[in-house]
Amino acid sequence: MDLRNFDLKKYNEEAETAYGKRGEIEAMADKLHRRGYNNIVVMGIGGTWAEWHPVVHVMRHYTDLPIYLENAAELCIKKDKRFLTKDSLVITASASGNTKEILEAVKMCKEKGIEVAGFSKDENTPLAKELDYLIANPCGDCEHSYLMFFMLALKLLNNRGEFKNYEKFADQMKNIHKNLIAAREKFEPEAAKIAKAYAKEPYSIFISSGTLWGETFLFSMCILEEMQWVRTKSVSSADFFHGTLELVEDEVPVFIFKGIDEYRPLDERVEKFCSRFTKKLTVIDIADYELEGIDDEFKVICSPMILTSLVTERLAAHYELTTGHSLQFRRYYRQFEY
Amino acid sequence: MDLRNFDLKKYNEEAETAYGKRGEIEAMADKLHRRGYNNIVVMGIGGTWAEWHPVVHVMRHYTDLPIYLENAAELCIKKDKRFLTKDSLVITASASGNTKEILEAVKMCKEKGIEVAGFSKDENTPLAKELDYLIANPCGDCEHSYLMFFMLALKLLNNRGEFKNYEKFADQMKNIHKNLIAAREKFEPEAAKIAKAYAKEPYSIFISSGTLWGETFLFSMCILEEMQWVRTKSVSSADFFHGTLELVEDEVPVFIFKGIDEYRPLDERVEKFCSRFTKKLTVIDIADYELEGIDDEFKVICSPMILTSLVTERLAAHYELTTGHSLQFRRYYRQFEY
Numbered sequence: 001m002d003l004r005n006f007d008l009k010k011y012n013e014e015a016e017t018a019y020g021k022r023g024e025i026e027a028m029a030d031k032l033h034r035r036g037y038n039n040i041v042v043m044g045i046g047g048t049w050a051e052w053h054p055v056v057h058v059m060r061h062y063t064d065l066p067i068y069l070e071n072a073a074e075l076c077i078k079k080d081k082r083f084l085t086k087d088s089l090v091i092t093a094s095a096s097g098n099t100k101e102i103l104e105a106v107k108m109c110k111e112k113g114i115e116v117a118g119f120s121k122d123e124n125t126p127l128a129k130e131l132d133y134l135i136a137n138p139c140g141d142c143e144h145s146y147l148m149f150f151m152l153a154l155k156l157l158n159n160r161g162e163f164k165n166y167e168k169f170a171d172q173m174k175n176i177h178k179n180l181i182a183a184r185e186k187f188e189p190e191a192a193k194i195a196k197a198y199a200k201e202p203y204s205i206f207i208s209s210g211t212l213w214g215e216t217f218l219f220s221m222c223i224l225e226e227m228q229w230v231r232t233k234s235v236s237s238a239d240f241f242h243g244t245l246e247l248v249e250d251e252v253p254v255f256i257f258k259g260i261d262e263y264r265p266l267d268e269r270v271e272k273f274c275s276r277f278t279k280k281l282t283v284i285d286i287a288d289y290e291l292e293g294i295d296d297e298f299k300v301i302c303s304p305m306i307l308t309s310l311v312t313e314r315l316a317a318h319y320e321l322t323t324g325h326s327l328q329f330r331r332y333y334r335q336f337e338y
Numbered sequence: 339m340d341l342r343n344f345d346l347k348k349y350n351e352e353a354e355t356a357y358g359k360r361g362e363i364e365a366m367a368d369k370l371h372r373r374g375y376n377n378i379v380v381m382g383i384g385g386t387w388a389e390w391h392p393v394v395h396v397m398r399h400y401t402d403l404p405i406y407l408e409n410a411a412e413l414c415i416k417k418d419k420r421f422l423t424k425d426s427l428v429i430t431a432s433a434s435g436n437t438k439e440i441l442e443a444v445k446m447c448k449e450k451g452i453e454v455a456g457f458s459k460d461e462n463t464p465l466a467k468e469l470d471y472l473i474a475n476p477c478g479d480c481e482h483s484y485l486m487f488f489m490l491a492l493k494l495l496n497n498r499g500e501f502k503n504y505e506k507f508a509d510q511m512k513n514i515h516k517n518l519i520a521a522r523e524k525f526e527p528e529a530a531k532i533a534k535a536y537a538k539e540p541y542s543i544f545i546s547s548g549t550l551w552g553e554t555f556l557f558s559m560c561i562l563e564e565m566q567w568v569r570t571k572s573v574s575s576a577d578f579f580h581g582t583l584e585l586v587e588d589e590v591p592v593f594i595f596k597g598i599d600e601y602r603p604l605d606e607r608v609e610k611f612c613s614r615f616t617k618k619l620t621v622i623d624i625a626d627y628e629l630e631g632i633d634d635e636f637k638v639i640c641s642p643m644i645l646t647s648l649v650t651e652r653l654a655a656h657y658e659l660t661t662g663h664s665l666q667f668r669r670y671y672r673q674f675e676y
Contacts, residue, residue, distance in 0.1 A: 046581060060418040064420055071576045071577070074576050078548075101576070203540070203569050221580065221581030225585055226581040226582075231585060233569070233570070236409070238383065238410075238412050238439070239383070239387075239559065241384070243560045243563040244563050246564045248670070262416060263416070266411060332584055332586070338579075
C-alpha cells in the first residue's frame with residue numbers, strides 16, 4: 001500500500017538501526033546499574049519530555065524507586081531539587097543535541113559533579129560531547145525513541161529484580177516495526193479523511209489519559225501548533241469534565257485517543273459524552289490495532305508507539321497535504337535567538 | 339472604589355470566617371501530626387486540584403517528605419499507587435461536597451482503611467460525612483481556599499521542624515485580605531479594559547510558571563472555558579517555546595501571569611518574545627502588587643491568592659459584563675448525569 005510521503009525502505013533501515021541498538025543500550029543499563037543510584041531523574045523539554053512521559057509512567061507500575069520527570073528549563077532554576085545528587089541516575093535526550101534548555105541542564109549537572117546518560121543523533125552533537133554515557137541514535141521518528149527509551153528503562157528495572165520479563169519483551173520488540181507499518185496501512189484512508197475534514201478548523205480539542213498522554217501533548221503542541229499553526233487544546237480525560245466539556249458543540253472537532261491501560265474507562269466516559277454533543281468526533285482506539293508476535297502483557301508499552309505512528313507520523317502528513325503548510329516550515333522556532 | 343459585582347461587606351465577613359478557621363486548622367494539623375504519616379497524598383480534580391497545586395509546590399521547597407498531588411479520578415483506577423497506604427496522610431477538598439470523583443476517591447480510601455482529612459462547605463455535605471477530619475469552610479472565593487490550605491500544609495511542616503516561621507506567617511495572614519482588596523482596586527480599570535478588548539476573541543493563550551501555574555490552569559479551564567465558553571490554551575512558560583510560540587501573531591491575545599518565585603526568568607523570556615510578535619499582549623505582574631504587613635519571605639506563598647483575586651474574581655466579572663454570558667450558566671457541567 002502506498003503511504004503518502006512515507007519511505008518504506010528508509011523506515012525499515014531505521015527500524016533495524018534502532019532495534020540494533022539493543023545490545024549497546026543493555027550494556028549501558030548494566031554499567032549504570034553497577035555504578036548504582038538511589039533515584040532516577042529524567043530531563044526533557046517539549047517533545048523529549050513528552051516521549052519520556054509514558055516511559056516514566058510505565059516504570060512506576062513496576063517499581064517504587066523514586067523517578068522524577070523534569071522539565072529541563074525548570075530543573076535549571078528550581079530551588080526544590082534536593083533529589084538531584086551524585087547518587088541520582090540522570091537521563092536525557094536530544095536528537096539534534098543542541099536543545100538549549102537540555103544543554104543548560106546537563107551543564108548544571110556536570111557542575112555539581114553529577115553524571116548524565118542520554119541519547120543523541122551521533123557522537124558529535126554538543127549534547128553528545130557533554131554526556132558521560134551516550135547512545136547515538138540517528139533514527140528520526142518518535143517510535144524509535146520510545147523503543148530505545150523503553151529498552152533502557154526496563155532493562156534498568158530488570159537489573160533491580162523488577163520487570164522480570166525484560167528478555168522476552170526485548171526479543172518481541174523485533175516484531176514491533178512490521179506491526180507499526182501494518183497500523184499505518186490500516187489507518188491511512190482514515191488519516192486522509194480526518195485531515196480533509198478538520199485540518200483547516202480554527203480550533204480542535206485533543207483528549208487522552210495515562211500511557212497516551214505524553215504523545216497526545218506532543219502531537220497537539222509540537223506537531224499541530226508548531227508545524228501546522230493549528231490551534232489546539234489538549235486536556236486529560238479526567239480534567240475534561242472540569243471545564244473543557246462546556247466548549248463541546250456540534251461544530252467543534254474533538255479527538256479522543258483511547259488507550260488500553262487501566263485509564264481506559266476515563267476515555268470511554270469522554271467518548272460517551274462527546275458522541276452526544278459534537279458531530280465532529282474522531283476516536284482513535286489503540287485496541288483496534290493488532291500486535292502480531294507481541295504478548296498482551298507488553299501491549300500497553302507499545303501503545304504510544306502505535307499512536308505516534310498514526311498521528312505524529314501519518315495524520316501530520318495528511319494535515320500538511322490539506323493545509324499546504326510544510327511540516328518543515330517555522331517562523332520562530334529555532335529561527336533566531338529568543 | 340466601586341468594584342463591579344463585588345460585595346465588600348460579604349467579602350469582609352468571609353475573610354473573617356476564613357482566617358477565623360486558623361485555630362481549628364492548626365488543631366487538626368497537630369492531631370494529624372500526632373497520628374503520624376510517612377507521606378502526604380493530596381487528591382483533587384479540576385479547580386481543587388489546581389488550588390492544591392501551589393500549596394504542594396511550596397511545600398516541596400521546605401521538605402523532602404514525599405508529597406503526591408493526585409487527580410482523584412485517576413487515583414481511583416490507577417494501578418501504581420503503592421504509596422497510598424494507612425500510613426499516608428490523605429487530604430482533599432470539595433466545597434459542594436458532592437464532586438463525584440472526589441467522593442469516589444474518598445470511598446476507595448475508606449475501603450482500604452485509610453483515613454481522609456479535608457475541607458467542605460459544612461458538616462452536612464456528602465463529602466463531610468465521609469471525612470475523618472473535617473474543616474467546614476463556607477467561604478466561596480479561591481483565595482480563602484488557598485489561605486486555609488496553606489495554613490494546614492505549613493503547620494504540618496512546622497510540626498515536623500520545617501517551615502519554622504509558621505507562627506509569624508499565620509499571624510501576618512490576618513493582613514492578607516485588605517491587601518487583596520487593594521490589589522482588586524488597583525487592577526479594576528485594567529480588568530475592564532482587558533475584558534473589553536479580548537473577551538470576545540476566538541482564542542487566547544495563557545502562560546505562567548511555578549507557583550502561579552495552578553491558578554493559571556484554573557482560570558483558563560474552570561473559569562473561561564467552563565463559565566464563559568472562551569477557547570483557551572494554557573501552557574507553562576518553559577513549554578511555550580516548544581510548540582505554542584508558532585501560534586503567536588499580531589492578532590492573537592496572549593496573557594502572561596508573571597510570578598515572583600525563582601521561575602520568573604522563564605516568564606520574562608516569554609514576555610520578551612511575545613512583546614515582539616503580538617499586539618495583544620497582557621502581562622499581569624504579581625510584583626506590581628504590594629503586600630502591606632506581610633514579610634517578603636511569605637510573598638511567594640501569597641502570589642496565587644493575588645492572582646486569583648485579580649483574574650478568577652475581577653477579570654471574570656468583567657468578561658461576564660462584556661460577553662453577556664452569566665458566570666452561573668452551564669449547558670453540561672453538573673446539569674445531568676454523564
